[in-house]
Amino acid sequence: MTTPSARPQPESLKDLFFSFTLLAIQGFGGVLAYMERELVERKKWLTRAEFVEEWAVARTMPGPPALNLSIMVGSRYFGLRGAIVSVAGMFFLPSFTIALMALAYARFGTDPHVIDALRGMGAVAAGLFIATGLKLLTALKTNPLGVPLCLVLACLSFVGVALLHWRLVYVMFGLGGLGYLLTYLKLRGNP
Numbered sequence: 001m002t003t004p005s006a007r008p009q010p011e012s013l014k015d016l017f018f019s020f021t022l023l024a025i026q027g028f029g030g031v032l033a034y035m036e037r038e039l040v041e042r043k044k045w046l047t048r049a050e051f052v053e054e055w056a057v058a059r060t061m062p063g064p065p066a067l068n069l070s071i072m073v074g075s076r077y078f079g080l081r082g083a084i085v086s087v088a089g090m091f092f093l094p095s096f097t098i099a100l101m102a103l104a105y106a107r108f109g110t111d112p113h114v115i116d117a118l119r120g121m122g123a124v125a126a127g128l129f130i131a132t133g134l135k136l137l138t139a140l141k142t143n144p145l146g147v148p149l150c151l152v153l154a155c156l157s158f159v160g161v162a163l164l165h166w167r168l169v170y171v172m173f174g175l176g177g178l179g180y181l182l183t184y185l186k187l188r189g190n191p
Contacts, residue, residue, distance in 0.1 A: 007044055008043060008045060009045055009077050009112050010043075010045065010046045010077050010078070010082075013078060013081060013082065013085045015087060016073075016074055016077065016082055016085050016086055016089065017085045017086075017089040017092075018089065018108070019038065019043065019089065020070050020074075020085075020086050020089030020090050021089040021090070021092060021093050021094075023035055023038055023066075023070075023089075023090070024066075024089065024090045024091070024093070024094040025093055025094050025097055031066040031134040032055070032065075032066065032128075032129060032132050033128035033129065033131065035051075035066060035069060036048075036132050036135065036136065039051060039073065045073060045077070046073070047092075048136065048138060048139045049139045049142055051137050051139075052139040054069055054072050054073075055069060055136075056176075057072070058072060058131065059172070060172055060176065066090070067087065067090055070086040070089070071083045071086055071087060073086060074087070076085030108183075118127060118132055143183075144183050144186045144187055145179065145182055145183055149182070151180075153175055153178070153179050156175055157171050157175050159176070160174075183184060
């Protein structure tokens with residue numbers, strides 16, 4: 001794995017702030033697709049494997065995962081100041097945008113055209129989420145457990161949450177803990 005200084009990184013706190021501001025205002029229905037494209041493909045601040053690892057950690061922490069990931073990225077490059085600036089970027093402009101949209105929705109929310117437009121945006125957001133998930137599957141090639149076992153854990157997670165309606169926290173600690181233990185044992189056996 002390369003070190004953060006051996007590849008592109010944010011030029012300044014200002015760059016970090018505006019990067020996360022732009023990510024946040026694009027994130028209708030979820031910012032995961034945009035974060036992966038921006039941080040991995042465009043800016044190259046993270047490798048795909050690092051993104052997957054840090055996204056997994058961000059999902060296990062309390063609060064919105066995108067916000068957690070922004071804190072982790074900001075902290076990686078600028079410490080506490082970077083974490084604070086990343087959070088500010090995630091909130092500043094989007095907060096104003098949401099307030100304006102709430103006012104517009106209060107005025108026009110019952111209009112059939114607005115309702116149909118919002119349904120269409122939901123479908124697009126779902127498509128972006130699925131496309132990003134499929135793209136992130138390439139990171140499994142380097143996973144110590146191997147692709148087949150990772151897919152088994154992913155399928156078990158899907159069944160537990162989507163079909164059996166288990167609480168997400170139980171699935172994360174149960175299957176996540178199992179994945180952690182299996183990875184630890186595998187790496188311990190192969191120094």
